[in-house]
Amino acid sequence: xxxxxxxxxxxxxxxxxxxxxxxxxxxxxxxxxxxxxxxxxxxxxxxxxxxxxxxxxxxxxxxxxxxxxxxxxxxxxxxxxxxxxxxxxxxxxxxxxxxxxxxxxxxxxxxxxxxxxxxxxxxxxxxxxxxxxxxxxxxxxxxxxxxxxxxxxxxxxxxxxxxxxxxxxxxxxxxxxxx
Numbered sequence: 638x639x640x641x642x643x644x645x646x647x648x649x650x651x652x653x654x655x656x657x658x659x660x661x662x663x664x665x666x667x668x669x670x671x672x673x674x675x676x677x678x679x680x681x682x683x684x685x686x687x688x689x690x691x692x693x694x695x696x697x698x699x700x701x702x703x704x705x706x707x708x709x710x711x712x713x714x715x716x717x718x719x720x721x722x723x724x725x726x727x728x729x730x731x732x733x734x735x736x737x738x739x740x741x742x743x744x745x746x747x748x749x750x751x752x753x754x755x756x757x758x759x760x761x762x763x764x765x766x767x768x769x770x771x772x773x774x775x776x777x778x779x780x781x782x783x784x785x786x787x788x789x790x791x792x793x794x795x796x797x798x799x800x801x802x803x804x805x806x807x808x809x810x811x812x813x814x815x816x
Contacts, residue, residue: 640665651710658710660808664721666714673714681718683726689784693722693791700795709804716795722788730781731772738767 640661646669651658658670668674677699682692696718703711729735776782795801 667717686783719792726785
């Protein structure tokens, strides 16, 4: 089942209405699902390894709290924020500017076609059909790479947590998925 982008995320409280939540793919909904976004986002930082360590630990602690309260939606949102910490830090490790694609307008027609598609297919960089910029020389050793590794360790700890895995399996079965 696709992520329910049709919902009014400004008014839906997913703690009060968890039945409306869809896991989605990867980080889908991470900046939409309330009240979890407002609870977790203020703690999400990756500028330096020290900041990433404190941030990922705080989010991991929140994850454990959500599990203790049998709150799968909160636990899954914490997982998404940890995953996003990894992916965003890796983006900045690879490309200091944070921009992955060139600004070339060579693909103007493809961009225009993409813009006509409904969200989330229209999302992302308007330059995503352009060439990928070169990776930083120190992409595997710079500060952001270290921050990414810190988030990755916490993200993997969360997704491998047996209680979370069982809750996720139960949630998927309840929603009609068998994987």
